[in-house]
Amino acid sequence: MMVETLTLGRFHHHRLDFKRWIPALVTSHRTLFTCLWIAAFASIFVWQRHIVNGFFMIGRSSARPMPKLRPVAFNLTDFGGVGDGVTVNTKAFERAISVISKLGKKGGGQLNVPPGRWLTAPFNLTSHMTLFLAEDAVILGIEDERYWPLMPPLPSYGYGREHPGPRYGSLIHGQNLKDVVITGHNGTINGQGQTWWKKYRQKLLNHTRGPLVQIMWSSDILITNITLRDSPFWTLHPYDCKNITIKHVTILAPIFEAPNTDGIDPDSCEDMLIENCYISVGDDAIAIKSGWDQYGIAYGRPSMNIVIRNLVVRSMVSAGVSIGSEMSGGVSNVTVENLVIWDSRRGVRIKTAPGRGGYVRQISYRNLTFNNVRVGIVIKTDYNEHPDAGYDPTALPVLKDISFTTVHGQGTRVPVRIHGSEEIPVRNATFRDMSVGITYKKKHIFQCAFVQGRVIGTIFPAPCENLDRYNEQGQLVKRSVSQNVTDIDYDI
Numbered sequence: 001m002m003v004e005t006l007t008l009g010r011f012h013h014h015r016l017d018f019k020r021w022i023p024a025l026v027t028s029h030r031t032l033f034t035c036l037w038i039a040a041f042a043s044i045f046v047w048q049r050h051i052v053n054g055f056f057m058i059g060r061s062s063a064r065p066m067p068k069l070r071p072v073a074f075n076l077t078d079f080g081g082v083g084d085g086v087t088v089n090t091k092a093f094e095r096a097i098s099v100i101s102k103l104g105k106k107g108g109g110q111l112n113v114p115p116g117r118w119l120t121a122p123f124n125l126t127s128h129m130t131l132f133l134a135e136d137a138v139i140l141g142i143e144d145e146r147y148w149p150l151m152p153p154l155p156s157y158g159y160g161r162e163h164p165g166p167r168y169g170s171l172i173h174g175q176n177l178k179d180v181v182i183t184g185h186n187g188t189i190n191g192q193g194q195t196w197w198k199k200y201r202q203k204l205l206n207h208t209r210g211p212l213v214q215i216m217w218s219s220d221i222l223i224t225n226i227t228l229r230d231s232p233f234w235t236l237h238p239y240d241c242k243n244i245t246i247k248h249v250t251i252l253a254p255i256f257e258a259p260n261t262d263g264i265d266p267d268s269c270e271d272m273l274i275e276n277c278y279i280s281v282g283d284d285a286i287a288i289k290s291g292w293d294q295y296g297i298a299y300g301r302p303s304m305n306i307v308i309r310n311l312v313v314r315s316m317v318s319a320g321v322s323i324g325s326e327m328s329g330g331v332s333n334v335t336v337e338n339l340v341i342w343d344s345r346r347g348v349r350i351k352t353a354p355g356r357g358g359y360v361r362q363i364s365y366r367n368l369t370f371n372n373v374r375v376g377i378v379i380k381t382d383y384n385e386h387p388d389a390g391y392d393p394t395a396l397p398v399l400k401d402i403s404f405t406t407v408h409g410q411g412t413r414v415p416v417r418i419h420g421s422e423e424i425p426v427r428n429a430t431f432r433d434m435s436v437g438i439t440y441k442k443k444h445i446f447q448c449a450f451v452q453g454r455v456i457g458t459i460f461p462a463p464c465e466n467l468d469r470y471n472e473q474g475q476l477v478k479r480s481v482s483q484n485v486t487d488i489d490y491d492i
């Protein structure tokens with residue numbers, strides 16, 4: 001129906017064009033005849049192409065064929081999948097993935113999820129597989145928690161995180177895998193988190209909510225060109241993984257009342273790249289973690305060698321990019337660059353507490369833009385949220401070698417709040433090329449306590465007196481004698 005209308009429309013258009021051009025160009029009936037032939041042929045060609053692209057099925061001219069990225073590709077419908085938003089497709093996913101799990105030696109397999117709404121309970125991925133979501137394909141997480149299997153707590157957390165004992169698994173899950181790709185033409189994985197958030201608030205859940213996508217103890221993971229939305233809990237959680245790339249991913253959840261819907265939580269992960277993503281969620285857009293207190297210290301796996309770049313993020317509840325608060329296995333060698341944070345509560349944040357142990361070091365932030373961000377740069381060392389009373393209060397994290405280069409923006413109330421403490425001082429912090437437009441007042445907005453470090457060149461607003469001053473050439477101008485002075489005001 002739509003094809004005909006559209007083709008006719010185009011045909012009329014051609015005819016109108018011809019009418020205009022006839023007097024000038026067409027001198028004989030023969031030429032006119034040829035022109036009409038070409039027009040008719042072009043129309044048929046366009047019409048055919050629409051059919052091939054599945055134009056009828058989804059009523060849109062933009063549907064693209066799915067590329068074949070593995071030697072063998074399957075269609076979810078081959079395994080009995082029904083994309084009507086009502087049929088539960090768990091068995092179809094499981095059957096497909098079971099077949100793909102046998103193709104590893106032959107380069108693996110691809111599972112295409114065509115346009116439609118594919119309701120499912122949690123399922124597991126396999127190695128050497130590509131999950132490909134067509135444009136307008138939506139994988140929908142089933143809302144009834146009885147369909148969600150329970151799993152043991154993460155070893156580095158000891159707890160489900162919200163409740164002791166087991167936790168719900170993730171909608172899309174994987175353990176001990178290698179070479180997994182989740183991609184598509186920007187299809188969606190939707191966790192239908194609304195029911196979970198509501199039950200969480202009403203304290204109706206006995207176990208920790210599940211993430212949307214969680215990959216554990218795996219390597220060579222690629223996640224691109226998809227949209228993740230409304231996760232029950234953290235959205236994308238790579239746990240103790242190596243070599244993970246996440247790019248061109250959109251992550252969405254309501255900015256309020258979607259508790260703990262962090263965007264991406266690299267947790268005890270190594271060699272990770274996150275780039276060109278848009279994230280707007282109900283908690284941290286990104287939170288780099290490595291385990292919780294005594295459990296994280298015992299597990300002892302750091303997050304390291306992480307690059308985060310070219311992101312636009314929003315968080316009204318927490319921060320754009322966080323490190324911690326669970327960081328007991330240590331976090332090092334993280335670069336965050338070309339980051340725009342807009343209409344958010346905080347820009348970038350490091351949070352920890354006595355009992356965490358571990359370290360946060362070799363962290364560099366470059367080219368940050370804060371647009372209407374209440375507090376820009378935050379370091380907090382008393383984030384006292386512990387799994388149980390068994391934590392060791394003398395396990396003190398080390399925070400050092402943290403640099404901020406090129407920080408701009410406007411509409412910021414408190415550009416910097418570095419709240420080190422006597423137990424957990426912040427060492428070797430560097431600020432260079434910073435000018436952030438402020439909204440409130442000039443005094444006491446570059447807030448510091450127990451921080452040692454330097455400012456290179458001129459920065460705006462004027463830095464706290466805790467920091468040494470260097471000129472643009474890197475020569476010491478004035479050494480601070482008040483590193484431990486406290487000027488923190490949470491009321492601004």
Ligand SMILES: *[C@@H]1O[C@H](CO)[C@@H](O)[C@H](O)[C@H]1NC(C)=O
Nearest residue numbers: 054066075076077078112114
């Ligand atoms: C998948 O199967 C459905 C139903 O048979 C079909 O409409 C669709 O075109 C197929 N998609 C691909 C990519 O093969």
Ligand SMILES: *[C@@H]1O[C@H](CO)[C@@H](O)[C@H](O)[C@H]1NC(C)=O
Nearest residue numbers: 122123124149151169173175
């Ligand atoms: C997924 O894999 C994990 C680990 O092997 C297993 O414990 C769990 O039962 C599997 N879940 C499903 C839904 O098959």
Ligand SMILES: *[C@@H]1O[C@H](CO)[C@@H](O)[C@H](O)[C@H]1NC(C)=O
Nearest residue numbers: 185186187226227248250252
């Ligand atoms: C992907 O889909 C999301 C959600 O609809 C949208 O916000 C985003 O702009 C899309 N990305 C691209 C590249 O089309």
Ligand SMILES: *[C@@H]1O[C@H](CO)[C@@H](O)[C@H](O)[C@H]1NC(C)=O
Nearest residue numbers: 145146199203204205206207
């Ligand atoms: C939670 O536990 C209580 C008491 O054991 C039980 O009545 C309730 O059904 C459980 N709720 C869920 C969501 O499992």
Ligand SMILES: *[C@@H]1O[C@H](CO)[C@@H](O)[C@H](O)[C@H]1NC(C)=O
Nearest residue numbers: 179219220221222243244245
């Ligand atoms: C990392 O994973 C990608 C696939 O995502 C793979 O192509 C690449 O070879 C891996 N790199 C290393 C160093 O193993």
Ligand SMILES: *[C@@H]1O[C@H](CO)[C@@H](O)[C@H](O)[C@H]1NC(C)=O
Nearest residue numbers: 183184185186224225248276
């Ligand atoms: C992935 O998304 C990016 C940005 O929208 C686009 O340039 C690229 O072509 C997409 N890749 C595929 C395979 O669609």
Ligand SMILES: *[C@@H]1O[C@H](CO)[C@@H](O)[C@H](O)[C@H]1NC(C)=O
Nearest residue numbers: 271272304305306307333334
């Ligand atoms: C830091 O991480 C980057 C990016 O992953 C890596 O290339 C570099 O070798 C790492 N540096 C150290 C000292 O490990």
Ligand SMILES: *[C@@H]1O[C@H](CO)[C@@H](O)[C@H](O)[C@H]1NC(C)=O
Nearest residue numbers: 310311337338339340367369
């Ligand atoms: C800084 O970041 C902005 C926003 O991401 C980007 O447009 C700009 O090109 C970056 N500048 C440099 C020098 O990389």
Ligand SMILES: *[C@@H]1O[C@H](CO)[C@@H](O)[C@H](O)[C@H]1NC(C)=O
Nearest residue numbers: 362364400401402403428430
């Ligand atoms: C301070 O941190 C910078 C990186 O920000 C590093 O290059 C330098 O070596 C550190 N200085 C000391 C004394 O450790």
Ligand SMILES: *[C@@H]1O[C@H](CO)[C@@H](O)[C@H](O)[C@H]1NC(C)=O
Nearest residue numbers: 421422423425450481483484
């Ligand atoms: C500041 O406090 C730290 C310990 O928190 C201490 O090591 C350092 O000597 C103090 N610096 C000054 C100037 O008092």
